[in-house]
Amino acid sequence: MDPESAWEYELGIIQDFKVFTVRAAGWYYDIDDFINDNGITIPPSEGPGAGTDCLCNIDHVRLYGGELEATIKLGDRFRATASYVYQRHSVDDTGYEHGWTYYLPDLLARNKVKLLARYMVWEDGWFQLSSRYVDARESQKGEGMDPYITMDVGFEQKFRFDQMEYMASIFCNNVTGADYEEIAGYDMPEYVCGFQVGVKF
């Protein structure tokens, strides 16, 4: 097997519009002698989910895409970051392809959106929201996986007493009960609620 190397190209900009700021970047990677880790699935004749340790070079794997990240601040109460990523790839034929061949970038979505926001409800009391959209992508065995959206929410309160700083927070992850998988076959839980407490002195 030959060592792997890559030419990487990137262009980008950060533009500050005062109320909001934007970062945009485009990238193109051309990987020579890509060492393909196709070692997890093998032909169905060997049994479902069976594994082996096959690695091989692929002459060229090209990855390209763009990122857009925007932040907004409204007064002292609200801050949010939203990001969007688009990515694609292409793979040279090796002659070793089979119906069960897959490539690691196949398992990642072409389109992804993340949102992280905070809102100060009252002094030192912050409502937090995190949400992600992940587009359709493939599993190792080539089956399509549905897109999903998840949302986590939380509230954190800090307060000071007798020169000590206390923190208490509650959260609920996947608060909408989305039925989704990040890795094919691994169901994610719904309504994961909990709390955190802390003290500093």
Next chain:
Amino acid sequence: MKSTGKRKQFWNVFLVTGLTFIMVTISIPGLAGEKEPEPIDIGTITVMAPQPGVEITTEKTIINVDEFKKPGEVKTLTDVLTEIGGIDVQRANPLMASPGDEVSIRGLNEGRMVIEIDGRRINQTGHYGRYIVDWSTLNLDDIERIEIIRGGHSVLHPFAIGGVINMITKKGKKTDEPKPDVSFKGGYGRYDTYNVSGSVDGGVGNIVGYHFSASRGDTDGYLRNDFQRADNLNGHLSFFLPSDATFTVGAKYSDVDYGFPVINDPNDPDPGVAARYDDDYPKFKKSADQLRHINWPQLPTTGSLRPEWKKHTSYLDGIFQMPLGPGTVKVHGFWTEGRRWTSSYGKGASMKNPEKKFTKDEFVDDRTKGIICEYRDIDLFDSHSVTAGAEYQELGWPDKDPIIYNVKSAYVQDVIHLGDRWTLTPGVRYYYVDMDVYYGWWEMGYGSQPPGWPFNADNAGKTDNDDGFYPSLKVDFQATPETALYAAVSRSYRLPCP
């Protein structure tokens, strides 16, 4: 994956949009609040400050761990990375960072991008299960900030294709204030998930700084047998020496006991497996994607046949730094040691005779050690800042092949300021790699894999080497105080591991 239904998707979109809209519309400027960073112009670099504890420049995203906030716990590196744009985190168990997690930047995972502690690479060789980075061991108890560099455009970080994630540790303070900063945290959540942690950070007489922390995380998991317990200990001592020199020693240790998800399927073709279906847990089929370190589906057995692994990981570092002439000298020695005991089923396991294909406590270890010598930030002619260094690394499997890869590399980078607006950053890194590689048994005329292959079989292996120069160039242009543009091109090299 099963369809989640258009209605639920619509409901999710509606909720996200609605909540965000409400927060925006009721935001009133001018109310007093905690002081937060604003977008600022520092010289020629436009900085985005999207959230408390986060800064984004054209070069990197910097996260101050103590200030970073999200709904839920921020205990491990993947807890932060899930929120950062452009990073994919695919989790097998969202309740705790798991050895089965996959993290990618721009489509390339930890097999290509580089994970570092204090600027030194922690990626392992990937032998025995392509195990390169153990996310479950990367707790944030002693981490001050995280730097994320997208792309492999910095020659200061070896073997980076796709990006770099660098964790900078807390090393204690130079202070004569005897009272240290002390903190305790704890939390509890669904699926019997809890965590407790404590830390102390301070200094003595402006001579010694210290940071010590300890934590435990535990969960029953969501899937059947997907339990996990992680105990972590971290310690850092800094000695403040004459001539502004410092010597720091640091250790991170984690002890992880982690259960492999087992088949939980009433329709499994193995009647013994189907009969053990437990509807207290979600269905988990043997057709699920395989995690990097679990090649085969695991049977739902307990006791001495419980599929799991126990892993002890140590990250040890010693760093000496001293200003010297126009720059700073740095010598950094490092050592990473992982020891795991895996109990799991192999190919063809069946409930008719589960013991036959079960291996108990199979021991595998990995070790990476090395030294970096660097003369950095050498100010020359008022417009150049040069960094030059050399690195030596050994990566291997102490129990079988102690040095699989022997890496020698040297690098130089110059940050050139051309007036107030242009910055050029050329660099080059040279690698020389000696490596042990192995033939495939099928290449050597065997009909099946011989016992003991490749270590105890004739003509199984060979040595090889590779070398080359890998250049990079980045151009930054501050068009206006509000607009920063950049372009970069680089050639990156990957350690030829799985």
